[in-house]
Amino acid sequence: xxxxxxxxxxxxxxxxxxxxxxxxxxxxxxxxxxxxxxxxxxxxxxxxxxxxxxxxxxxxxxxxxxxxxxxxxxxxxxxxxxxxxxxxxxxxxxxxxxxxxxxxxxxxxxxxxxxxxxxxxxxxxxxxxxxxxxxxxxxxxxxxxxxxxxxxxxxxxxxxxxxxxxxxxxxxxxxxxxxxxxxxxxxxxxxxxxxxxxxxxxxxxxxxxxxxxxxxxxxxxxxxxxxxxxxxxxxxxxxxxxxxxxxxxxxxx
Amino acid sequence: xxxxxxxxxxxxxxxxxxxxxxxxxxxxxxxxxxxxxxxxxxxxxxxxxxxxxxxxxxxxxxxxxxxxxxxxxxxxxxxxxxxxxxxxxxxxxxxxxxxxxxxxxxxxxxxxxxxxxxxxxxxxxxxxxxxxxxxxxxxxxxxxxxxxxxxxxxxxxxxxxxxxxxxxxxxxxxxxxxxxxxxxxxxxxxxxxxxxxxxxx
Numbered sequence: 141x142x143x144x145x146x147x148x149x150x151x152x153x154x155x156x157x158x159x160x161x162x163x164x165x166x167x168x169x170x171x172x173x174x175x176x177x178x179x180x181x182x183x184x185x186x187x188x189x190x191x192x193x194x195x196x197x198x199x200x201x202x203x204x205x206x207x208x209x210x211x212x213x214x215x216x217x218x219x220x221x222x223x224x225x226x227x228x229x230x231x232x233x234x235x236x237x238x239x240x241x242x243x244x245x246x247x248x249x250x251x252x253x254x255x256x257x258x259x260x261x262x263x264x265x266x267x268x269x270x271x272x273x274x275x276x277x278x279x280x281x282x283x284x285x286x287x288x289x290x291x292x293x294x295x296x297x298x299x300x301x302x303x304x305x306x307x308x309x310x311x312x313x314x315x316x317x318x319x320x321x322x323x324x325x326x327x328x329x330x331x332x333x334x335x336x337x338x339x340x341x342x343x344x345x346x347x348x349x350x351x352x353x354x355x356x357x358x359x360x361x362x363x364x365x366x367x368x369x370x371x372x373x374x375x376x377x378x379x380x381x382x383x384x385x386x387x388x389x390x391x392x393x
Numbered sequence: 394x395x396x397x398x399x400x401x402x403x404x405x406x407x408x409x410x411x412x413x414x415x416x417x418x419x420x421x422x423x424x425x426x427x428x429x430x431x432x433x434x435x436x437x438x439x440x441x442x443x444x445x446x447x448x449x450x451x452x453x454x455x456x457x458x459x460x461x462x463x464x465x466x467x468x469x470x471x472x473x474x475x476x477x478x479x480x481x482x483x484x485x486x487x488x489x490x491x492x493x494x495x496x497x498x499x500x501x502x503x504x505x506x507x508x509x510x511x512x513x514x515x516x517x518x519x520x521x522x523x524x525x526x527x528x529x530x531x532x533x534x535x536x537x538x539x540x541x542x543x544x545x546x547x548x549x550x551x552x553x554x555x556x557x558x559x560x561x562x563x564x565x566x567x568x569x570x571x572x573x574x575x576x577x578x579x580x581x582x583x584x585x586x587x588x589x590x591x592x593x594x
Contacts (some may be wrong), residue, residue: 184576234405262441283572
């Protein structure tokens with residue numbers, strides 16, 4: 141198989157600036173999203189994700205303008221998320237030049253939205269983001285609103301439903317691992333990746349280059365997403381890809 | 394050089410416009426039959442579902458226009474599939490420029506996921522469209538249906554089975570992958586197409 145494992149920098153955007161939270165709180169500034177996106181594209185990142193973490197109605201236009209500027213400048217695929225609640229929002233983002241949209245809370249509140257996006261725009265456009273936390277009872281529960289609201293939905297049941305409804309990919313963030321920098325939730329990722337017929341993007345926990353290797357081998361993830369290790373230059377993408385290639389992982393160099 | 398991008402109900406038309414802009418070209422995005430016919434080359438891009446896009450083309454009389462074009466034409470992704478004879482997606486009769494049917498990927502085991510999504514390699518390239526592109530160069534694919542290898546195949550990829558990454562017949566070129574989303578390699582392929590078109594101006 142020659143399909144490359146993907147490295148995806150994620151840019152959380154608030155009021156037109158990128159930020160990254162540690163365990164979803166305590167945000168720090170890390171630059172202009174368009175410039176940063178272009179830099180990652182030049183560094184051979186495989187895709188980009190832009191998440192609008194304010195997503196209030198007043199700021200929505202700022203984000204749409206940013207999406208337009210990214211599309212003009214960047215020649216690799218990118219996904220946008222945050223504040224996408226209905227088909228109309230998807231249409232606006234795709235028209236602004238995004239390749240895919242990521243939906244999270246809205247899909248839990250209205251699962252039918254996944255079917256609608258798949259039907260109107262195709263499955264390949266629809267990335268469903270799932271934030272989940274492994275609780276003391278040994279069960280992964282899904283959370284909403286950037287990890288602020290716990291639901292009774294269980295990760296693996298929900299992921300199966302999402303896939304059945306026509307999602308093109310699942311972006312799974314482990315809240316236990318996010319920001320901790322001790323590696324991805326590879327046990328859960330492996331279960332998702334081997335039981336579902338769609339690609340799984342690992343998110344939350346990248347701290348060193350080996351964490352990426354482990355999620356591609358142990359976790360069988362199709363793609364690995366990270367933010368702060370890239371934004372603060374702790375890991376450089378060209379070096380990461382060379383490392384992965386030397387370790388026998390199929391990556392695009 | 395006048396470059397037309399066909400405007401229809403497929404997604405992602407503007408990403409090819411941005412890609413052309415980065416090469417210094419300002420294309421005309423149009424569904425006007427005259428404007429398409431009088432351009433020096435035509436790009437037929439997009440992402441979408443076969444039956445819906447085909448219905449739109451037929452109802453806007455763009456089907457006969459596209460088939461009748463004499464200048465260089467580049468179909469991309471769903472554009473390429475619509476240039477074939479028939480698609481299993483929505484059991485759709487297509488333009489029949491390439492008399493080859495489009496089939497759905499059937500994964501033989503779990504390790505193959507559908508859609509085929511991400512960066513994969515170009516192999517066995519044989520066309521000026523791929524001038525100076527190295528074997529095994531990575532380009533971006535995103536599709537659940539494929540065109541089998543056939544007499545028009547000018548590049549291949551292997552996912553589940555070898556399939557057509559690109560096609561060529563007379564003035565018609567087509568790529569299954571998205572050159573406009575394939576970084577520098579993709580820009581080079583788009584430039585190659587423009588160079589082919591320039592020679593024929």
